[in-house]
Amino acid sequence: MKHISILVPDGENNLSSIVGAYKILSRANAYWKEKNKKELYKIELVGLSEKVDFHDGLFSVKPHTHISGVKKTDLIIIPSLNHNYQKAITGNEPLIKWIVSQYKNGSEVAGICTGVFLLASSGLLEGKTCSTHWAFAEQFKTMFPKVNLQTDRLITDQSGIYTNGGAYSFLNLIIYLIEKHFDRQTAIFCSKIFQIELDRQSQSAFIIFSGQKAHSDDVMKKAQDYIENNLKEKISIEALASKFAIGRRNFDRRFIKATGNTPVEYAQRVKIEAAKKSFETSRKNINEVMYEVGYSDLKAFREVFRKISGMSPLEYRNKYNKEALS
Numbered sequence: 155m156k157h158i159s160i161l162v163p164d165g166e167n168n169l170s171s172i173v174g175a176y177k178i179l180s181r182a183n184a185y186w187k188e189k190n191k192k193e194l195y196k197i198e199l200v201g202l203s204e205k206v207d208f209h210d211g212l213f214s215v216k217p218h219t220h221i222s223g224v225k226k227t228d229l230i231i232i233p234s235l236n237h238n239y240q241k242a243i244t245g246n247e248p249l250i251k252w253i254v255s256q257y258k259n260g261s262e263v264a265g266i267c268t269g270v271f272l273l274a275s276s277g278l279l280e281g282k283t284c285s286t287h288w289a290f291a292e293q294f295k296t297m298f299p300k301v302n303l304q305t306d307r308l309i310t311d312q313s314g315i316y317t318n319g320g321a322y323s324f325l326n327l328i329i330y331l332i333e334k335h336f337d338r339q340t341a342i343f344c345s346k347i348f349q350i351e352l353d354r355q356s357q358s359a360f361i362i363f364s365g366q367k368a369h370s371d372d373v374m375k376k377a378q379d380y381i382e383n384n385l386k387e388k389i390s391i392e393a394l395a396s397k398f399a400i401g402r403r404n405f406d407r408r409f410i411k412a413t414g415n416t417p418v419e420y421a422q423r424v425k426i427e428a429a430k431k432s433f434e435t436s437r438k439n440i441n442e443v444m445y446e447v448g449y450s451d452l453k454a455f456r457e458v459f460r461k462i463s464g465m466s467p468l469e470y471r472n473k474y475n476k477e478a479l480s
Contacts, residue, residue, distance in 0.1 A: 155196050158335075159227040159256075162201035162217045163246045163272065168234035169208040171266045171324050172199065172215060175231050178325070178348055182332045182340050194336060200224055202249055221252045227261050229335060234267035234324065237290070239297070243275045250276045257314070264316040264331060266324040273317070274298040283310050287320030288361040292368050295414060306358045306464070319357035325350045358464035359473075363427040366413040366420075373398055374412040377405075381421050385428050386448045391417045425449070426462045433471040440467045 160175050179197050186194045201217035208214065230253055235242045243250070254276050257263055265273035270286045271294065273279055280300045285307040295303055304310060309330050310317045318327035329350050333341035345352045365378060377394060394417065395405035409417045425447040432443045441452065444467075449455040459467050 156194060156335075157224065157227040158195045158197045158229045158231065159200040159224055160197065160231045161233060161249065161253075162199050162203075162206050162215050163233070163235070163242060163249055164202050164206060165236070165238075165242050165245050166206075166208055166210075167236050167242065168267070168269075169213055169215065170322075171233040171269070174322075174325060175233070175266070175328055178328045178344055179332070181347060182336050182344050185340055185343050186336055195228070198224070200227075202246065221249060224256075226259060227256055229331065230256060230261055230263045231331075232263065232265045232269035232272050234269045234287075234321075235271060237268070239268070239271040239293070242272060246272060254278060262314040262316070264318075264327060266318060266327060267320055270294070270317045271297070273315070274301055278315060282312050282315060283307075284315075284317040285310050285319050285357070286317065288357060289320065292366055292414075296368065305361065306356055308354050308357045320360070323354070323357060326354045356464045358462065359470070361463075363423045365424070366415065369412040371408060371412040373400070374409055377409065377417070378413070378420065381417070382424050384448075385425060386446065388448050388450075389421055391421075422458050423462060426459055429455075429459065429467070430463060430470060430474075433467065434474045437475075437477055440471070443467070 158179060160172060162172060176197065176199065183193055183195050183197060198218040199215065200219055200221055202221065205214050205216050250272065253263060257278055263273060263278065265284070267287050268290055270284050274284070274294070279298065283302045283304050285304050286294055288305045291303060291305045308319045308323055309327055316327060316331065318324055325348065329341050329345050329352060332344055342352065365382065367375060367378065377398060380394065381389060392402055395402045398405070400408070406416060409420070413420055415423065429443050429447045432438055432446060438446070444452060444455045456466060459470070463470055465473070
């Protein structure tokens with residue numbers, strides 16, 4: 155029989171992704187047994203301690219077994235972590251070494267949401283693509299610059315390593331893993347039983363862009379402030395560089411180093427975030443919002459809006475503003 159290990163790291167981390175993964179995978183296993191008269195997987199909670207407390211002791215989890223009791227597993231699932239990632243990494247070094255050893259022995263590994271911080275600390279993600287919760291993307295990039303973070307992606311799948319975006323999108327990852335490790339029919343069954351949408355690909359619509367200010371380049375912060383405070387302007391990056399007495403090429407280089415975006419990309423993201431908020435809170439039509447954030451070409455506005463949010467302006471307004479529908 156094959157084996158799935160759902161990790162219970164030491165420390166008060168995220169209970170819901172442990173329970174959710176266990177419940178859905180167990181139902182997939184039961185469905186498989188109903189169809190094929192045998193269980194496909196042994197599913198176990200695996201950890202370092204006999205008991206791990208959550209939410210100030212209100213809940214606790216008792217893993218089925220210690221990592222030393224699992225010599226070979228086929229799939230490891232790392233749950234999401236609370237936000238002190240360095241503490242979680244330091245407190246789970248034996249678990250991280252075990253993950254590396256199992257991966258080298260043929261196991262696949264899935265990092266749920268911020269569990270990707272634990273996964274990345276193993277070195278297994280270097281040079282690979284991953285996703286995580288958009289709210290912690292900048293912190294992840296700082297800690298793991300050799301990993302190709304794709305924040306807009308809901309699920310990544312590379313070399314037997316899987317990751318997903320934020321929070322309860324882990325449910326989509328579990329359905330994806332069921333299709334991979336069981337079959338499509340089992341994935342469809344579980345998606346219907348647990349009412350989880352199949353085949354979601356993006357978390358772009360959920361991203362709230364709040365600027366990228368976790369850097370020490372004060373001149374670039376002033377440039378960011380200028381972009382953010384002049385939404386209605388069609389900003390010339392050449393003129394912006396001149397404003398701060400920096401050559402265009404050097405300005406671009408410093409801006410990218412500081413924010414991870416080109417100045418043009420940053421301006422687009424600021425403008426589209428403002429447009430999203432306007433669609434959410436007002437009854438303005440698309441043209442009014444477009445002009446409000448400095449666009450005059452409807453086709454260009456639609457293209458940039460879809461690229462960043464994953465939806466058209468009309469789809470976004472209709473999804474997030476009930477009054478706009480009336």
